[in-house]
Amino acid sequence: xxxxxxxxxxxxxxxxxxxxxxxxxxxxxxxxxxxxxxxxxxxxxxxxxxxxxxxxxxxxxxxxxxxxxxxxxxxxxxxxxxxxxxxxxxxxxxxxxxxxxxxxxxxxxxxxxxxxxxxxxxxxxxxxxxxxxxxxxxxxxxxxxxxxxxxxxxxxxxxxxx
Amino acid sequence: xxxxxxxxxxxxxxxxxxxxxxxxxxxxxxxxxxxxxxxxxxxxxxxxxxxxxxxxxxxxxxxxxxxxxxxxxxxxxxxxxxxxxxxxxxxxxxxxxxxxxxxxxxxxxxxxxxxxxxxxxxxxxxxxxxxxxxxxxxxxxxxxxxxxxxxxxxxxxxxxxxxxxxxxxxxxxxxxxxxxxxxxxxxxxxxxxxxxxxxxxxxxxxxxxxxxxxxxxxxxxxxxxxxxxxxxxxxxxxxxxxxxxxxxxxxxxxxxxxxxxxxxxxxxxxxxxxxxxxxxxxxxxxxxxxxxxxxxxxxxxxxxxxxxxxxxxxxxxxxxxxxxxxxxxxxxxxxxxxxxxxxxxxxxxxxxxxxxxxxxxxxxxxxxxxxxxxxxxxxxxxxxxxxxxxxxxxxxxxxxxxxxxxxxxxxxxxxxxxxxxxxxxxxxxxxxxxxxxxxxxxxxxxxxxxxxxxxxxxxxxxxxxxxxxxxxxxxxxxxxxxxxxxxxxxxxxxxxxxxxxxxxxxxxxxxxxxxxxxxxxxxxxxxxxxxxxxxxxxxxxxxxxxxxxxxxxxxxxxxxxxxxxxxxxxxxxxxxxxxxxxxxxxxxxxxxxxxxxxxxxxxxxxxxxxxxxxxxxxxxxxxxxxxxxxxxxxxxxxxxxxxxxxxxxxxxxxxxxxxxxxxxxxxxxxxxxxxxxxxxxxxxxxxxxxxxxxxxxxxxxxxxxxxxx
Numbered sequence: 001x002x003x004x005x006x007x008x009x010x011x012x013x014x015x016x017x018x019x020x021x022x023x024x025x026x027x028x029x030x031x032x033x034x035x036x037x038x039x040x041x042x043x044x045x046x047x048x049x050x051x052x053x054x055x056x057x058x059x060x061x062x063x064x065x066x067x068x069x070x071x072x073x074x075x076x077x078x079x080x081x082x083x084x085x086x087x088x089x090x091x092x093x094x095x096x097x098x099x100x101x102x103x104x105x106x107x108x109x110x111x112x113x114x115x116x117x118x119x120x121x122x123x124x125x126x127x128x129x130x131x132x133x134x135x136x137x138x139x140x141x142x143x144x145x146x147x148x149x150x151x152x153x154x155x156x157x158x159x160x161x162x
Numbered sequence: 163x164x165x166x167x168x169x170x171x172x173x174x175x176x177x178x179x180x181x182x183x184x185x186x187x188x189x190x191x192x193x194x195x196x197x198x199x200x201x202x203x204x205x206x207x208x209x210x211x212x213x214x215x216x217x218x219x220x221x222x223x224x225x226x227x228x229x230x231x232x233x234x235x236x237x238x239x240x241x242x243x244x245x246x247x248x249x250x251x252x253x254x255x256x257x258x259x260x261x262x263x264x265x266x267x268x269x270x271x272x273x274x275x276x277x278x279x280x281x282x283x284x285x286x287x288x289x290x291x292x293x294x295x296x297x298x299x300x301x302x303x304x305x306x307x308x309x310x311x312x313x314x315x316x317x318x319x320x321x322x323x324x325x326x327x328x329x330x331x332x333x334x335x336x337x338x339x340x341x342x343x344x345x346x347x348x349x350x351x352x353x354x355x356x357x358x359x360x361x362x363x364x365x366x367x368x369x370x371x372x373x374x375x376x377x378x379x380x381x382x383x384x385x386x387x388x389x390x391x392x393x394x395x396x397x398x399x400x401x402x403x404x405x406x407x408x409x410x411x412x413x414x415x416x417x418x419x420x421x422x423x424x425x426x427x428x429x430x431x432x433x434x435x436x437x438x439x440x441x442x443x444x445x446x447x448x449x450x451x452x453x454x455x456x457x458x459x460x461x462x463x464x465x466x467x468x469x470x471x472x473x474x475x476x477x478x479x480x481x482x483x484x485x486x487x488x489x490x491x492x493x494x495x496x497x498x499x500x501x502x503x504x505x506x507x508x509x510x511x512x513x514x515x516x517x518x519x520x521x522x523x524x525x526x527x528x529x530x531x532x533x534x535x536x537x538x539x540x541x542x543x544x545x546x547x548x549x550x551x552x553x554x555x556x557x558x559x560x561x562x563x564x565x566x567x568x569x570x571x572x573x574x575x576x577x578x579x580x581x582x583x584x585x586x587x588x589x590x591x592x593x594x595x596x597x598x599x600x601x602x603x604x605x606x607x608x609x610x611x612x613x614x615x616x617x618x619x620x621x622x623x624x625x626x627x628x629x630x631x632x633x634x635x636x637x638x639x640x641x642x643x644x645x646x647x648x649x650x651x652x653x654x655x656x657x658x659x660x661x662x663x664x665x666x667x668x669x670x671x672x673x674x675x676x677x678x679x680x681x682x683x684x685x686x687x688x689x690x691x692x693x694x695x696x697x698x699x700x701x702x703x704x705x706x707x708x709x710x711x712x713x714x715x716x717x718x719x720x721x722x723x724x725x726x727x728x729x730x731x732x733x734x735x736x737x738x739x740x741x742x743x744x745x746x747x748x749x750x751x752x753x754x755x756x757x758x759x760x761x762x763x764x765x766x767x768x769x770x771x772x773x774x775x776x777x778x779x780x781x782x783x784x785x786x787x788x789x790x791x792x793x794x795x796x797x798x799x800x801x802x803x804x805x806x807x808x809x810x811x812x813x814x815x816x817x818x819x820x821x822x823x824x825x826x827x828x829x830x831x832x833x834x835x836x837x838x839x840x841x842x843x844x845x846x847x848x849x850x851x852x853x854x855x856x857x858x859x860x861x862x863x864x865x866x867x868x869x870x871x
Contacts, residue, residue: 042731042841045777046827054820054833054841059489061820061833061841092823 012108015131017138018085018098020067020076024138025098026105026131031089031143035101038082049075052097057086064095070146089147096146105138107131112140173214175474177263180207181256182542188256189545192249201244202402204252205234211263220266226276227262229283230255236287239392251282257546327394330408332362332380337404339375348383350397355387380406477572480532484719487529488816491522495837530717534569537615537624540578541566544586544613551590558597558607559590564614570622571717574694578624578714581690584683585626585710586611593630593708603705605629621696622716627709633702635659660700664688692848695721695738721817723844725810725836726792728774729781733806734815734834734844741793741801743809746770748786761803763793770803776850777829783807794847802851817844 015026016035041053041064050069054061064084068076076082076097084095112129126145131138187204190196212227233252236242244252261274329351333344351357362380366372388394391409398407498515545561552559570578594600594609601607612627635656642648642662654662664684691698695715702708715721715738723734724743750762751770761770770791774782783789789805815834818841831846 040840042833042843043780044824044827044843045779045829047824051824054824054843056835056839056841059485059492059818059835061818061823061835063820063824094823 012106015105015107015140016101017103017105018101020098021073024136026138026140027143029104031087033086033088036084036086038078038080038084055095062093062095064097066097087143087147089143092147094147105133170218173218174267177211180211181260181263183207184256185542188249188253191244192253201238205238206399208234211259215266223262223266226280227259229280230259232287233283242286248286251286253549254279255283325411327385327388328410328412329383329385329394330380331383332406333377334404335375335377337401338377340404342401344381347397347401348381351383351385354393355385358384483529484533487526491526492835492839494518494522496839499838533572535572535575536567536569537575538566540575540582541613547583547586548590548611551587555591556596557590557594557609559594559609559611562610562612565616568615568617568622571719573718574714577690577694581687584687588684589626589628593628595631622714624712624714625709627707629707632704632706632708633660638662660702695736697738719817720814723815724812726806727808727810728806729779731779732810732836732842733773734842735792739794739847741795743790743792746786746791751786761791768801768803770805772805
């Protein structure tokens with residue numbers, strides 16, 4: 001992709017859009033490492049239900065997060081048609097389970113609206129903004145926040161116990 | 163990185179190697195096994211550290227090493243006898259030099275107190291320590307980056323009554339291979355005084371028999387006006403192992419028939435060609451017949467040639483290689499499984515696959531071997547430790563080291579230092595008696611601590627043995643009761659009592675003297691060893707000494723594991739924690755408390771937990787009749803029984819950490835990838851047990867009910 005353009009032009013950034021729970025989400029293309037089909041995961045003990053387990057990504061053990069469950073919308077019934085987006089953010093690499101990947105968009109800054117103050121705190125945390133394009137509304141997710149909010153089992157235990 | 167910084171790093175790396183070589187040499191001197199080459203090696207090490215240190219402006223380091231070097235020089239030239247007392251001072255000087263290097267590496271902020279050792283060294287050399295402390299900065303004559311002096315006349319000493327030095331210099335092929343150049347050496351001799359050089363071509367064979375990479379030439383050099391033999395020797399210092407060198411002193415003018423005499427500045431450009439034999443044969447003159455050079459080289463041991471060539475490689479690169487090969491092995495396993503599934507008459511295919519598997523295993527082993535290192539690097543630090551501890555406690559100790567060439571993975575080596583330090587210190591401090599006590603017990607005043615390493619059955623065994631008093635079991639028992647670690651009427655075997663000293667509670671305040679109790683930080687030692695996937699055992703005989711044995715895996719990158727099935731999932735249990743596996747009878751299982759279970763293992767009740775229950779594995783059975791119980795030992799609770807659905811097999815697995823991506827999960831140590839490409843979790847026994855303890859309160863009792871207990 002035209003990543004140079006992306007780096008230099010602060011105003012315009014490229015996003016990959018994907019579908020989950022009928023909504024359209026987008027993530028900065030620079031954080032996406034690859035997209036692959038769903039494979040069965042190995043479940044992990046003592047983790048919240050949105051952590052679907054781990055898979056073997058060419059020798060790397062990759063944790064997979066169910067985006068739908070992460071947003072509190074229930075578990076995804078994963079089939080071969082579902083995809084895992086491999087996100088590389090900071091020093092973490094995780095997989096994000098979504099329904100489908102749909103498009104690559106270039107969004108300029110003025111097309112991004114700030115987040116309306118109606119969502120729950122937890123969701124608010126990793127929504128960067130809302131983009132409106134051709135009448136579509138796309139929720140821009142911050143992969144950095146999404147991956148870091150998923151921090152360590154210690155937090156998970158707390159969440160789990162609650 | 164700043165280039166200067168990079169050079170500095172290289173210098174410190176070299177210092178580490180040189181310090182090791184020095185220590186090794188000094189220890190050889192201590193045991194009286196040192197030949198002149200060893201002493202030279204020590205001298206060279208000190209000299210090189212000083213030289214490099216000078217280049218970076220580490221003045222304190224240079225000052226100290228100068229004194230040290232002077233003392234070594236006296237030993238080397240035979241002016242100072244390496245008596246045990248002298249060597250002891252030299253050893254301490256070696257320790258201090260090592261401290262200085264560390265201080266320099268850390269930016270020189272921490273001053274090293276070397277005054278005492280410096281004074282002792284000065285006493286040996288008869289120098290004033292203050293003067294010696296400030297050497298002339300230009301004192302790096304033997305180094306590679308010594309300035310090349312051009313005007314030879316300047317160097318001539320004024321004192322006339324000098325003997326003539328006859329130097330016979332016959333390079334070996336190895337000298338050229340190391341990119342040394344005889345011309346430069348002869349030129350350097352020329353800087354000491356007027357020289358007369360004769361080439362000895364008697365060894366030069368016919369052209370047809372000439373091996374281009376062999377050395378055939380020798381030179382006879384007559385050097386005048388040089389007062390000092392060591393100056394002459396210094397010229398050849400860096401090639402001493404790679405040539406025959408004979409230096410004779412003649413008071414009388416000897417008429418060496420010069421075939422062609424040359425003065426140094428006008429030396430023909432022999433150096434244009436690296437291959438020694440390629441020097442123009444036409445220049446060969448009718449040479450004098452001389453008896454084969456008396457092999458002065460016999461004194462120079464061949465060890466120099468035997469030193470293996472090594473390269474420095476970034477560990478990350480090696481890790482990548484290890485990783486990739488691991489992947490290759492997994493992919494191969496996957497492929498072969500799929501091919502064999504799909505091809506019905508796969509005879510030839512399977513033969514090919516077998517071959518591939520064989521090759522891959524070999525490749526994997528070879529790659530793993532890159533990461534191995536001799537345990538020497540850890541063992542080398544121990545003599546110093548023993549010396550220091552012995553000095554602190556006023557004991558006389560001899561350290562015997564065996565099997566230091568045993569190779570282990572670098573990751574293991576790195577984490578071996580601390581527990582070993584503890585154990586050695588413990589052996590000297592608590593294991594050995596004072597000289598007076600030893601004599602009273604009819605033993606030699608000098609105690610012995612023996613450190614050994616060997617390979618046994620795919621693991622490495624490291625033993626620390628002393629010939630001290632052994633463990634006083636009644637006192638250990640008393641202490642344990644006093645600390646509430648065991649009940650007063652507990653019936654313990656000798657072995658169990660010995661093992662009490664590893665308990666955390668035992669060590670905390672057990673150092674209060676009146677007890678022979680060994681146990682300073684032994685719980686830490688045990689934890690370190692367990693973390694490494696190893697085990698520690700202890701053997702002791704009253705009055706004869708005790709022996710700690712460590713059994714460690716050869717690498718941390720792979721683990722010997724037992725593959726078990728629980729529900730829909732596969733788990734790996736580290737083999738090092740497993741004691742036995744058994745099929746329990748329902749009569750042996752007893753309910754305990756609200757939801758606990760105990761299993762009767764030959765009369766001893768151990769807690770029984772289900773892995774499926776504990777980790778909430780989907781599809782796990784709670785049916786004891788179909789379960790297999792694996793008895794494991796953990797540091798925290800001792801023994802416990804884990805119920806799993808089935809044992810799949812035993813296998814070496816490659817450890818894949820996922821903590822950086824997901825954080826730590828209690829009960830899970832890491833993951834691995836099985837032959838079918840699926841991820842299996844490696845269980846962490848200690849964490850599992852801890853989780854089980856916390857969790858017992860609110861857990862439903864379905865397992866208990868399912869057992870019908």
